[in-house]
Amino acid sequence: MRLSEFMVAEVERIVSEWEQFARVLTADEDLDRDTLRDHARAILLAAARNMNTAQTAREQVAKAKGEGPEQTPSLNRAASSHGELRHHIGFDLVQMTSEFRHLRACVIHLWVGSLKTPDLNYFQDMIRFNEAIDEALAESTAAYAEQVNHSRDLFLAILGHDLRAPLQAVSMSTEMLLRKGNLDADGLTYVAHIKQGARHMGAMVGDLLELVRSRLGKRLPIDPAPMDLAIAARVALAEASAGQPDCRPTLSVHGDATGHWDRGRIDQLLQNLIGNALQHGNRRIVTVQLSGMATEVVLTVHNPGEPIPVDAIATIFDPLVRSSSESLNNPSTSLGLGLFIVKEVAQAHGGTVEVKSTAEQGTTFTVVLPRNS
Known part of the structure; x- marks a missing residue:
């Protein structure tokens, strides 16, 4: 009997094995039979249908690399739902993935034990079965991880x-x-x-x-209104200087620095950029410059001092990222979110932010803000 036929014929037996193994994994004795079985039957039957579909050698190689087309939406749906539900009932990721490992071993063991005479096609069946299980495992793991991230973000x-x-x-x-x-x-x-x-x-x-x-997928909300970026910059510099009397940041304005922006968000952007420059550069030499263009205003914040490591440039605007030099040589209470907030504020206004840092020229953050957000 071909493997796909065996899986359909013995689906109840295989699902019972799945249930028994799942019960061993969890310490929750109150979980009922349906919860432990979850989407096992749907996954097995979808895998059997997948194995019966035609597949070229090129498609098989692509699937092995994770590049194949999505041929079994029913398998993906069942596996994704399984990952979500396993998270909800308290399984950890290792427990959930071990279910698939056991399922794979169980099906092959039972099928091989039922064979009377070997056939070359049986090896192809095993390959197709492993591909289907790998696809289901990938979907379940992705769905489980998404639930973990969502729960964490809700807690935060x-x-x-x-x-x-x-x-x-x-x-x-x-x-x-x-x-x-x-x-x-x-x-x-x-x-x-x-x-x-x-x-x-x-x-x-x-x-x-x-x-x-x-x-959580929500764009940073803004409420644009007419404002002067030069005034906001002066206020931000004054606040930074009040907290650090030894610093002497300077501001230069060229052209018209007015536009439609969210004042509160722009204050966040300025405070984080200036604070970052004061924290990591030479506190006595921090230069803020505003340049008014036809349709946008360019803000630069420059400071000399140690350059940003090349390997840190790519992730400097990512959340919860702090350099090793910061944590060892200049410890602070920062969560590593300041530059992430700068990027979010700039993008919410339709603008951009970038950084250049060398030992010779120092570090310069450049923010481009369209006048009408």
């Missing part, structure tokens, strides 16, 4: 949202102490430290929520 969203209330309470309490408290010099210093720490934590929470929003 809830965490970031819930942290806002206690942070606001801390900030309001420090304001009340400064207004009503009769504090000595030491007390004022302590309150200033608390206020600064709460502000930093608030910025980190805001960055975290922006990351989660982007991962």
